[in-house]
Amino acid sequence: MSAAARRLAREWDTIVAMIRIYCRHHHGARGPLCDDCRALRDYAERRLAKCPFGEVKPTCVNCPVHCYEASMRERVRTVMRFSGPKMLLRHPLLALAHLTDGKRPLSPKAERVAERIRARAAAAAEPGPDRRTNPV
Numbered sequence: 522m523s524a525a526a527r528r529l530a531r532e533w534d535t536i537v538a539m540i541r542i543y544c545r546h547h548h549g550a551r552g553p554l555c556d557d558c559r560a561l562r563d564y565a566e567r568r569l570a571k572c573p574f575g576e577v578k579p580t581c582v583n584c585p586v587h588c589y590e591a592s593m594r595e596r597v598r599t600v601m602r603f604s605g606p607k608m609l610l611r612h613p614l615l616a617l618a619h620l621t622d623g624k625r626p627l628s629p630k631a632e633r634v635a636e637r638i639r640a641r642a643a644a645a646a647e648p649g650p651d652r653r654t655n656p657v
């Protein structure tokens with residue numbers, strides 16, 4: 522397994538562990554996650570699978586072009602705020618690795634991907650040609 526693949530696997534394990542901690546404390550789930558938390562985990566999994574950064578992915582926390590819809594982003598933030606401090610006790614290795622991964626600067630390749638995403642978003646936000654004034 523490449524270092525990048527290991528990093529991605531670690532990030533996934535970390536987010537799942539954080540959601541578990543949150544779910545256990547807030548929703549009393551001892552076994553499987555409750556429906557809400559499972560939906561959040563599934564959403565994060567889908568975003569991860571479609572992440573445009575691929576092997577040069579930053580941690581989602583430090584992503585310059587965050588792809589989560591606003592409500593899901595807020596939910597993940599809430600989970601991280603609660604579970605982050607508890608990770609050091611429950612999963613110290615994952616917690617330390619996540620801290621280290623989060624400090625890695627964006628690679629030049631990741632910067633280029635981010636630029637492309639921003640340019641596409643800007644182009645999509647521009648109003649299209651007005652057919653009434655620009656008939657072609």
Ligand code: SF4
Nearest residue numbers: 568572581584587588
């Ligand atoms: S938030 Fe950024 S790093 Fe995370 S999955 Fe979305 S695009 Fe990729």
Ligand SMILES: [Zn+2]
Nearest residue numbers: 544548555558
């Ligand atoms: Zn839950």
